[in-house]
Amino acid sequence: DAGVIQSPRHEVTEMGQEVTLRCKPISGHNSLFWYRQTMMRGLELLIYFNNNVPIDDSGMPEDRFSAKMPNASFSTLKIQPSEPRDSAVYFCASTGTADFEQYFGPGTRLTVT
């Protein structure tokens, strides 16, 4: 298996622009998670899905952030408009039912100037 796939790996954009991060979970996994990691705030859970349905989005910072999972093999995290404080590494992870091990993708390093 290829593991969790994320794209792009690096993104540099200007403040105010829309940013879309993409994730393909491991085939057969039914839970998908979006995390953000910064030095100041550590690894934060933004949102997670079970069977393509958002279960907990309490970590989404504000309305500028949105996430979708249109099918079992694809999810997006969108930031519109982006701000410099959104600069971070964004990880996607997936896991199977009753599985306590989360598998992380390589992450997307986002820089907003």
Added chain:
Amino acid sequence: GQSLEQPSEVTAVEGAIVQINCTYQTSGFYGLSWYQQHDGGAPTFLSYNGLDGLEETGRFSSFLSRSDSYGYLLLQELQMKDSASYFCAVRGADYGGATNKLIFGTGTLLAVQP
């Protein structure tokens, strides 16, 4: 609220044993996980404790005491490649039982010296 406390940094020498502690306060608890993250990399799973006691996986062991809201990761026969950040993470629980949600601690940076 929910919080997990870990030491921010630990230094040890090759071949030694090191213990990284984690104390937690969470509204729901189902188990404690440990993840390793090398600089520039993604977190990778090391160990999980769903019950009190010790779990051993090669050079790594993890311990949980639910009554003390405390766990630790024990790394033996340290190698240079063990230099990384280590995170404890609580697996949440709700009325339906275990959830897949993880709340991560702040991480402990382990530096292994020759």
